[in-house]
Amino acid sequence: MIRKSTTIQLGTILGLLVVLSFLVVSCAPAATPTAAPQQPAATEPPAPAAQEPVTLPFVGPLTGPDGVDGQGASKAAELAVIQANAAGGVCGGRELVYQAHDTKADPKEGANIATLLCGDTNVYGAMADYNSSVALAEAPVFNECKVSQVNYYAAAPEIPKKGGPYTFRVYPPGQNMSIYIADWMINQKGMKKLAVIYENTDYGKGLFDAFMVEAEKLGADVVANEAVLKEQTDLSAVISKFKSLEPEAIVGMIQYQVGAYWQMQSRDLDFVRPLYGSDGIFAPEIINLGGDAVEGIRTVAAYTIESSDPTVSAFVTAFNAQFNENPNNPAGYAYDAANAIISGLNATNCESREALQAWLLANMKDVKGVTGTITLDGDGERVFAPGMYTPIEVKDGKWVEVVE
Numbered sequence: 163m164i165r166k167s168t169t170i171q172l173g174t175i176l177g178l179l180v181v182l183s184f185l186v187v188s189c190a191p192a193a194t195p196t197a198a199p200q201q202p203a204a205t206e207p208p209a210p211a212a213q214e215p216v217t218l219p220f221v222g223p224l225t226g227p228d229g230v231d232g233q234g235a236s237k238a239a240e241l242a243v244i245q246a247n248a249a250g251g252v253c254g255g256r257e258l259v260y261q262a263h264d265t266k267a268d269p270k271e272g273a274n275i276a277t278l279l280c281g282d283t284n285v286y287g288a289m290a291d292y293n294s295s296v297a298l299a300e301a302p303v304f305n306e307c308k309v310s311q312v313n314y315y316a317a318a319p320e321i322p323k324k325g326g327p328y329t330f331r332v333y334p335p336g337q338n339m340s341i342y343i344a345d346w347m348i349n350q351k352g353m354k355k356l357a358v359i360y361e362n363t364d365y366g367k368g369l370f371d372a373f374m375v376e377a378e379k380l381g382a383d384v385v386a387n388e389a390v391l392k393e394q395t396d397l398s399a400v401i402s403k404f405k406s407l408e409p410e411a412i413v414g415m416i417q418y419q420v421g422a423y424w425q426m427q428s429r430d431l432d433f434v435r436p437l438y439g440s441d442g443i444f445a446p447e448i449i450n451l452g453g454d455a456v457e458g459i460r461t462v463a464a465y466t467i468e469s470s471d472p473t474v475s476a477f478v479t480a481f482n483a484q485f486n487e488n489p490n491n492p493a494g495y496a497y498d499a500a501n502a503i504i505s506g507l508n509a510t511n512c513e514s515r516e517a518l519q520a521w522l523l524a525n526m527k528d529v530k531g532v533t534g535t536i537t538l539d540g541d542g543e544r545v546f547a548p549g550m551y552t553p554i555e556v557k558d559g560k561w562v563e564v565v566e
Contacts, residue, residue: 221290269299280307294318301325422452
C-alpha cells in the first residue's frame with residue numbers, strides 16, 4: 163500500500179510540473195534578434211612615428227696648440243648643420259644633430275672617438291680630422307665600421323689611399339701646396355738659396371719631403387733644414403745656424419705659433435729674411451701674437467674673406483652673422499666637408515653607411531665649394547684644379563691677397 167500510494171503521488175506531481183512548464187513558455191515575451199556589433203567609423207591611419215635624428219660629428223682639436231684653428235673649423239661645420247635643418251633637415255625631414263669631439267691633437271684620442279662614433283647607428287659619416295697623424299690613427303677604425311671619414315685639413319700625402327675606401331679628403335694633398343710654394347719662390351721670385359724649417363709631424367714632414375723634391379727639380383739650393391716641435395717657442399739656435407749660411411729666404415712648413423716666434427726672434431737676432439710658409443701659418447692669431455714682426459709673411463689660402471665669389475661671400479656672411487667673427491682657413495674646408503656628407507645623405511635617403519660611401523666616391527665631381535672646385539679621384543683624394551690656392555700676405559696688420 164505504501165509503495166502504491168507513493169507511486170500515485172509521484173505521478174501526480176510530475177504531471178503538474180509538465181503543465182506548469184508549458185504555461186511558463188507560453189507566457190514568456192517573444193525573443194528579439196540580437197543586433198550585430200557596430201563597426202567603428204573609418205578614420206585616417208595614425209601618423210608614422212618621427213624618424214630618429216641623424217648625427218653629424220666633427221672630430222678635431224678644440225684645445226691645445228691647434229685649438230684655435232679647430233674651433234673655427236668646428237663652427238663652420240656647425241653652420242652647415244644649422245643651414246641644413248633650416249632647409250628641412252635631411253632624408254625627408256630627419257633632424258641633423260651636430261656633435262663636436264676634441265681630439266686634443268692626440269692620435270689615441272682620435273681613435274677612441276672614432277670607436278665611439280662607430281657604435282652610434284645614427285652616424286653615417288664624420289668630418290675627421292685636422293691633424294694628419296690623428297686622421298691616420300682614426301682611419302682603420304672608421305673603415306672597419308664603414309663610417310665615411312672626410313678629412314677637412316689633414317695634409318700628409320696619400321691619406322685616403324693609406325686610410326682605406328671609407329677615407330676621403332676635401333683638403334688638397336700637401337704635396338700640391340709644396341709644389342705651388344716652390345714654384346712661387348723659385349720660378350716667380352727667383353729665389354735660389356733657401357733654408358727650410360718644418361714641423362716634426364706627419365703634416366710637416368710630408369710637406370717638407372714634397373718641397374725638397376720640387377726644389378731640386380727647379381734648381382734651388384736648400385742650404386739647411388731643421389725639424390721643430392709644434393709647441394716650440396725658443397728657435398734661437400736654429401735661427402743662428404741659418405743666419406751663418408745666409409739664405410735668401412726661409413720656407414716654413416709650420417703652424418702659426420712657430421711662425422710668430424720665428425719672426426720675433428729672427429728680428430731680435432738681426433736675421434730678417436722673407437718667410438714663405440704652409441697654410442698652417444694663415445690665422446688671425448699670428449698677427450695678435452707676433453705684431454709687426456710678422457709683416458710680410460706669405461702663404462696660400464683657399465679663399466679670402468674679401469672674395470667676390472658668390473659662394474665664398476655667402477659663406478663668410480653667414481659665418482659672421484652666426485658667430486660674430488670671420489672664418490679662418492680651415493673653416494672653409496670643414497664647411498665643404500660637412501656639405502659633402504649632407505648632400506650624400508640626402509641623395510641616398512640615409513639608406514646605409516655603404517650607400518653614403520658609394521655616393522661620395524661616384525658623385526664628388528666638379529662640385530663648387532667655398533674652397534674651389536672639388537673633384538675626388540678613385541681613392542677619395544682631391545685632385546688639383548686651377549685656382550685652388552690664393553697667395554696671401556700680412557700687410558698693415560691684416561691678411562690680404564698678394565698683388566704683384
